[in-house]
Amino acid sequence: MTVVVINRDEAPVAAPKSTPVAAEVTLESSLWKSQKVVKGKTQSEKTPLELGTRFTASRNGEVAGVRFYKPASERGTHRGSLWDSDKKLLAHVTFTGETRSGWQEALFSSPVPIVAGRVYTVSYHTGNGGYVAQRGAFAKPVSVGPLTAEEGVFSATEKAAFPSRRHRARINYYVDVIFRHRERRSLPDPTNGPEGGSAPSPSVVPTVSTGPETSLTPTPTAPGQPSGGVEVTPTPTESTAPSPTPTRTTTHTPTPKPPTETPTAKPSPTTPKPSLTLDPTRQPTVAPTSQPTAPGGSWPNGSNTGVPSGVKLTQSKSITVTKDGTVIDGMEVQGEINVDADNVTIRNTRLAAAPGDWGIIQRQGRSGLTVENSEVFGNGKQRTQFGILNQGGDLTVRRVDIHTISNGILTEQGLIEDSYIHDPVYYSGDHTDMIMCTSGPPSGAKLVIRGNTVINTLDQTGAIALFQDFGVVRNVTVEANFLAGGGYALYGGAGAKGTSSNIKVVNNVFSRKVWAKGGQNGPVAYWDKGGSGNEWKGNVWDDGKAVPEGG
Template sequence: MPHIPRRDLSVATARLSAPALLLATLLTALATVAVLMVVPVPRAAAARVSLLPDEEVPTTPVAGRGHPRELGLRFKTSASVKAVGVQIYKAPGNDGPHRATLWTSKGKRLARVRFANETATGLQTARFDKPVRLTKGRTYVVSYATKTGRYSLDDGYFTGRVTSGPLSAGRRAAVYAMKPGKFPRRTRPGASFNVDVVVRTAGGGPASTQGASTSTSSPGWTLNAKNVGLAPFGLSCDSLPVYTGPDRPDAGTVISEKRITGELYLSNGGVTIERSCIQPQAGAVGKGSPTVSTSDWRGEASTTVTIRDSEFDGSLLAGPAEAAWVGPFQGVADLQRNYIHGFGSGISLLGTGDTLDALIEQNYVTDLVADGDAATTGNHSSAFTVRDFTGRADRQLVIRNNRFDEDTENATGALFIQPYAGDITNTTIEGNLLEGEGYQLILQAGFGNSYRNMRAINNRLTNTGHGATYVSSGPGWTQWENNYRYNPQAVDGRGARIPQPQVGG
């Protein structure tokens, strides 16, 4: 059995108190660390049902050849409901204003609405003047006009019927017309044009989620540097203006399409970073420090921080001697569709407090940097680490549909769960590709802490490096289901099934 480093500490170890640092030193050397999808209806909005996730970016955000079109969705309802509005995903260049229409399956117009106060990109919603009753068992079409001929596309999504509550759509769901305002009769099999109906269930009761998928995005083995981060929006780090705001922004701040060149402290919480580049300059981040963190000497974020559709780029740091000891992110946040590369390690959940849930979804971490000999004073690289996550009994950490690659000489684990700073609870690891030269998935208790309720479902793990997975200590996996060795030539990447690992085996 290859040796597992017992102290693969994160870059934030340098910030620990002197006694904690001394203890860690005695034990070992310190180291750094768009699809149109179906989702269950959130409990907070049980009466509102749709087929388009609010935070999902299409696989092709910008499509079309500049020819005006009417783009639609053919759907069916299994219950009597009221249609209250329309949602579309707006791509760059898909300039408005836009007008949407609800039709019967024969082309009779039932309602029409114009979108108001559209944002530059992203999800747009418009409400009908009056709700429109839809009859159980009937098929309808909702569509919108794009006069610029630019739109968003998820080609090849509707390979089968998908369902959300009483709504469902199948392989011939995507429909279009060659002229705006016309009833869309032509079909594009398997595709989605990212237009969606919003309904309210009869009586305001919760919609059924039977048969609905719990996934909201494409699996991790489909990710690459072109379909996450800035690239899908036609942006790059060089194209963005430098961020000149405070390094400790107020709650409610939205940082959009900026290039962040130094440390950023988000301890005030409630901050959103989107379509931005986090690209620290040489000397801008202290050794052993993260570039972006949600905690500092003032405390920890108590309201959600969101970082999405952005790039963390360590290429401007001063070679391995600096880059290996700088991390991109530490703390707790919702991280979605980010491209992270060129640092000593990847995402680190450490100092997560005891309140906030976290969603880590569709991030691609790769090209980690090694410095020195990992067996002595060199760094240890992990693409994703969890060091603490406890507090509320119902607190949830979801790590879903990411690609974590720790292909580096000083690799420890692509996904390393080690309760260094506190217990770790209620963690779901689903739909990820884990690859590299250490163990791909490590579960370990220690430091007087443990873990519980850990679930690994439908992941793909390479058999490179030390091997696919290892449980060194603790109670083991609560749920281990449908995890496979990654085979890029196989359907859905499924190689041989990986049996549930035993503790110490």
């Protein structure tokens, strides 16, 4: 790992200007939100049906699975399918673990590649012929992100078969697709350190392991043709699970609708926090975007973190681990990974985190979790509170790409290195931090945050935040990271509970590329200059000028 140390008494040397670059991130799209409830009376044709949706995608990608909305009266087994324009079956899956009603979802054994612009059909088979529907929904195509739904289709068939017919009322049968694609975005490039020196390279080379309510409005139909059932108006009923985020005194003024939120994991802290007022009219010096990529593998970015190319992933829903020493390798998980065991390893895994409190959690009393060469992300529509939440002991996070969440990692101890943690999504009431510690590590333990790219594209709270919510912060090293954004890029550990100690902030690069001051208000806040063992050394701006102690 190459680091650049600059004596604060020496004249700084300007570095070459970096230029915007592009990087990729995994995004997931569907046509209808899974949190929307389709209310209304249901219709049953009392004959087996295949119900589907014709769609196209504006970019190449993969279909990971199929969703459909199930009325409460519907029973029996359902099979989901994907078809091409030649009526060829590309994939099928039998739904398991269905709820009594609402959106049901099933993932294919392997994602199916599809080509931009081509017409595909996603469908499900019902033996009872029960469904809900919306008349006139496809009077014109429905577009959401890269997806465009053209029409609802059906067939009367005893077994799963291509749905080739359409209703003249342009009905939506609420069949949906789970589409994933890699999207490139333009970002600031944090490639160069002072004097053009290289930023830290990953310390370990990745190793791929195998291993409402409505009334019926029937219309005349042909035999076996769905009547259109009920006209329905989806009604959002989104809720947010209790958040374990400690309450702080930050004031927010963005406009998103506030979900209900009650901190439960820990008592509300009494330590005062800086009161920040967000200014929605103020913009960063560059537009906040995703994934800053550095050519040449310098700083961690979208090309040298996450799942290595060539790794074949196996589809899975949420995973709970209860056996010590378990290894999760080469998985594509939709939901969460709940670790209630010691010395668990998660590698080469992509986690599309479900809305809720976390993507990955290590439970209290457990220790030794390692997450490496993996990607954790939310859907950007409903809050995922934490990418990784550590309630237990030692944690190692290495070469992990975490994005599109409220908070990246919360841990009091362990090692976070060579990772790319960036692009949070704001929801009303949030305090957004990419890496957060809320007290010092337990006696004999430490927290090392080293060689990461940490970018908070919002104006609160921090990129790295060491808070005294539950105790005095001690024994933390923040070394050789690229830091940008938030209210302050770094909260340094000071607070009302006592003087922090043994906090070492060395050889970091603070960037002005999101906010002109590093963070909206400055590079650093809450730094104890006189704390025993506290060290501030070699910290510079991305133009090579020194960042004074405590900012």
